[in-house]
Amino acid sequence: MQDEIAIKVDHLTKIFDKQKVVDDVSFRVKKGEVFGLLGPNGAGKTTILRMLTTLLKPSEGNIAIFDYDIKKESKQARSTFGVTGQYASVDEDISARENLMIFSRLNGLSKDVARVRAEELLKEFSLEASADKSIKDFSGGMRRRLDLAISLITRPEIIFLDEPTTGLDPRTRLQMWETIRGLVKDGSTIFLTTQYLEEADNLADRVAVIDHGKLIKIGTPDKLKHENGESTMSLKIMDKSDIGRSVEILKKNLNSEPTLIDSTIITKFKETKQAIDGLSELKNANISISNLTIKEPSLDDVFMALTVGKN
Amino acid sequence: MEIKRTRFNVVQNINTMAYRNLLKTLHNPDNFMDVLIQPIMFMILFGYLFGGAIAGGVYAYLPTIVPGILAQTILSAASGSGTQIKEDMETGIFDRFKTLPIDHIAPLAGQLLADILRLLIATIASLTTGFFMGWRPNVNFGWIVVIVLLSVFIGWAISWIYALVGLLAKSATMVESISLMTMLLLSFLSNAFIPINTLPKLLQIIANLNPMTYVITAVRQILANGSFSNTAWAVLLFGIGIVLVFAPLTVWAYNKQS
Numbered sequence: 001m002q003d004e005i006a007i008k009v010d011h012l013t014k015i016f017d018k019q020k021v022v023d024d025v026s027f028r029v030k031k032g033e034v035f036g037l038l039g040p041n042g043a044g045k046t047t048i049l050r051m052l053t054t055l056l057k058p059s060e061g062n063i064a065i066f067d068y069d070i071k072k073e074s075k076q077a078r079s080t081f082g083v084t085g086q087y088a089s090v091d092e093d094i095s096a097r098e099n100l101m102i103f104s105r106l107n108g109l110s111k112d113v114a115r116v117r118a119e120e121l122l123k124e125f126s127l128e129a130s131a132d133k134s135i136k137d138f139s140g141g142m143r144r145r146l147d148l149a150i151s152l153i154t155r156p157e158i159i160f161l162d163e164p165t166t167g168l169d170p171r172t173r174l175q176m177w178e179t180i181r182g183l184v185k186d187g188s189t190i191f192l193t194t195q196y197l198e199e200a201d202n203l204a205d206r207v208a209v210i211d212h213g214k215l216i217k218i219g220t221p222d223k224l225k226h227e228n229g230e231s232t233m234s235l236k237i238m239d240k241s242d243i244g245r246s247v248e249i250l251k252k253n254l255n256s257e258p259t260l261i262d263s264t265i266i267t268k269f270k271e272t273k274q275a276i277d278g279l280s281e282l283k284n285a286n287i288s289i290s291n292l293t294i295k296e297p298s299l300d301d302v303f304m305a306l307t308v309g310k311n
Numbered sequence: 312m313e314i315k316r317t318r319f320n321v322v323q324n325i326n327t328m329a330y331r332n333l334l335k336t337l338h339n340p341d342n343f344m345d346v347l348i349q350p351i352m353f354m355i356l357f358g359y360l361f362g363g364a365i366a367g368g369v370y371a372y373l374p375t376i377v378p379g380i381l382a383q384t385i386l387s388a389a390s391g392s393g394t395q396i397k398e399d400m401e402t403g404i405f406d407r408f409k410t411l412p413i414d415h416i417a418p419l420a421g422q423l424l425a426d427i428l429r430l431l432i433a434t435i436a437s438l439t440t441g442f443f444m445g446w447r448p449n450v451n452f453g454w455i456v457v458i459v460l461l462s463v464f465i466g467w468a469i470s471w472i473y474a475l476v477g478l479l480a481k482s483a484t485m486v487e488s489i490s491l492m493t494m495l496l497l498s499f500l501s502n503a504f505i506p507i508n509t510l511p512k513l514l515q516i517i518a519n520l521n522p523m524t525y526v527i528t529a530v531r532q533i534l535a536n537g538s539f540s541n542t543a544w545a546v547l548l549f550g551i552g553i554v555l556v557f558a559p560l561t562v563w564a565y566n567k568q569s
Contacts, residue, residue: 050406053410054409054410055406055409055410075412075414076412078410078411078412079412081410083407083410085403085406085407086403089402089403089404089406089407090404091331091335091404092402093334093335093338093339094331094334094335094338098331098334102327102330102331102334103411105323105327106324106327106328106408106411106413106417107411107412108320108412134338150407
């Protein structure tokens, strides 16, 4: 069952005050994959997530979660997933343990099972030492961990993560990524929204790029980079008198206009073969070079290429 | 460990929500003030402050002020409902509850169930403080239970109104201001602390239109005569009327949120 579908979205549209915030979006999320929804602020990511998690009714279109139509069988659909929101929504006035207990009970666990599960999760997310303290004194990272722990109470098959690392410091962000990777190993399907391309690149098996409510591109991060980004090559010419010839050679082989800074040539290219051809022609012409660097396109480049001129 | 879910049970969910609400009240100093500290403080403060001037002594003033503070207390405990609902909406925790496989109505129902307990605590706190200050009603204990039940019911009816305000208002701070203002106006522009005939004509008219005046009168009559007076029946019917009007409105506003 390699391609079992976890989330099915068809022609999803949301209209607020006559404005299309989400515009005819369709996609499939396979079971066991990490699916990233990537877009700038206000692109409609959170609106899509709210519709997927039954918090918001779609204006048009259909959503099915493990074949449960969220319109007709929303309670069954809700029993298959856990949600972690953009702003850690835990109960501020009560302790971490009480939070876990209450959410366990609401998820239908008996009192004894809830107690055991709360203990397990506190240990798993290194919150034991602060289990009975007020959450008001928690750091951002601890809050986020508790938030995630709460959504994992029933070991749901799907986990929705709304900007899981927004506002976290770099170290806590890396820890969060580790935790998310751990969930993937356990076989969970993860749907995450993010405005960080690095995050999508690091975590997601497939990425959907969304801008102004429309789905622009969908695919693996590598595919997106390959199709929409260009690699960059930069090299220094040792002998200044060779610069003119070198620029000509690279221009011809790499099929793009190089930039020259002092004696360093920076140029873009699409195919690796072009770069190799260019470099070997330089060698054959007896031009010596140094400081050669080749940079793969980042998702940032892809993102800029896809959304350029639209903002 | 296998995580087995028991059958989803509306009653259990509502109880859990109510339990959460009470925990919040106990842990949060603001809420705790409303239901426990305020009735004790106001009873002592107003009793000793106004007692001599209005009734010639604290002891003589107690039959007037105990029902007065009681009414003020249930108003203020009931108004906490709206603030809490709005806070839960603002922090996003209501949304999170709605993503759980529980009945949609459970968070609201839990809130209103917890309100009953909060009102009970507040009512008992005010009466006990009065007792310690020397208040000795001439009726048997059964009638004390009756005024506790009546107060809690009226307070609960009023908390439906505040819940609606909470659902419709723009922010929790706005709900708090509205709550405080209505609480002050309704409790002071009534017969809670003074005889109405000492007021200027215009304020007399307002005080006589104020429903709290009738709640207070009903409680005083029950305590004085040991019988459920006509005013008491009117107040009870008024409470039922509020629930019949505002419960559907509040549920409607709640459902509209999603």
